[in-house]
Amino acid sequence: MIVGVLRETAAEERRVALIPDDVRGLAGVRVIVEHDAGRSIGFDDADYVAAGAQVGERAEIFARSDVVVWVKPPTYQLDSARSGMTVLGFQDPLHRHDVIAGLRARGVESIGYEAVPHSRPDIDALSAMSRIAGEVAYEQGRQLLSIDGPVRALILGCGQAGRSAIAAAAAHGDEPTAMGNHPEQESTAIRYGAKAFLPNPDALHAHLAAETPDLIVCAAVHRGSRGPLLLDATALDALRPGTVIVDLVAKSGGNCVAVVPDRTVTLPNGVVVTHRSNYPTLRPSEASHAYSAATAALLRNRFPTAFSAEP
Structure with a gap:
């Protein structure tokens, strides 16, 4: 399985969906991180490479990834999302209902933290934020x-x-x-x-x-x-x-x-x-660490067989 990490594009957004330490812990999957995704909180591309990730551009991430993770929905159209792909992050379901439905019709699954129950604190990024x-x-x-x-x-x-x-x-x-x-x-x-x-x-x-x-x-x-x-x-x-x-x-x-x-x-x-x-982006490092931990845990929870395989 390949996980792609997008650079955030929402206005003034400074968080990142996965930090290098949590990339390092995703043994069994390949990770592609968009160029400069973590720069706003002090992680450069070399930090991700040292953690075992590849660094690429947005087009490569959508072309190769099975799962694409973000913090906030991208500001651009998701025309490159492929059938069979999963997108994971905050989905803003009240305002993006039609977008999510359109992705579903194309075979793209949207997993939103808005739907994660309180009973799962390990994967509950919404409560942390x-x-x-x-x-x-x-x-x-x-x-x-x-x-x-x-x-x-x-x-x-x-x-x-x-x-x-x-x-x-x-x-x-x-x-x-x-x-x-x-x-x-x-x-x-x-x-x-x-x-x-x-x-x-x-x-x-x-x-x-x-x-x-x-x-x-x-x-x-x-x-x-x-x-x-x-x-x-x-x-x-x-x-x-x-x-x-x-x-x-x-x-x-x-x-x-x-x-x-x-x-x-x-x-x-x-x-x-x-x-x-976006109040949490005013504390981007603290927020990114908490969000990343939830993202890594949710990936393991949702795709357990990917983590039992050899990388």
Whole structure:
């Protein structure tokens, strides 16, 4: 089996799907890495060659590979993907449904991390990236505030990203309130550092009326689904000028009605709403190591017979 590793083409993307250490661990398969795929995190082509990979161009990868791996879907058309090939990485199924269906019709299988269950942490790259994203998003939002002293934070969602944002708030000495979608999440939220807990979205408007937060991190979404609308126009009207909202799930519909993907906007009432589609790329080395470990594990899990053969 031949595995091809693409150089990322999404805007500002600095991660790589496989790092040299994990290439070295894929005994039994051949790996072709696109030229300069790892340069943004300090790996040059010689590092991959030393790990046992070949270095080639994009056309060669699509011509020869049985499996092609990426972090984010390429920005170019996948016309070169062949019948019998598998493409593995984040697939963005909500926005790329037609592309994925078209590939399937041509005999190309798409494996997306969006569908990997939480019960498989070894291959769950989405959870690993969400943990990084939650912390980075909190830090980014906090930098947009002009506040000395503790920040009153509200974290919407108690999944991987939400819990990470709660922990980041607690590490700053801030005062985070967490909102989940069922009461059983309260103990987890408190353990990560939440000072208070809202058991469901029904409690949100009352909370905003009683205690206006300085910073809101939106991280409420089930993988592969659209994010629920939690901050509607009424909720936004209750916020003070200068409040910052970081919506992590804008590409899945957003928790905030005013979010614009990949933009920072200031509303007429002075509330700032921001989003970027790729918070983990702000920590590219950490994120690449975690993503690569999941990719190597998923390859072994999905294609076990390839790893029992001699290279």
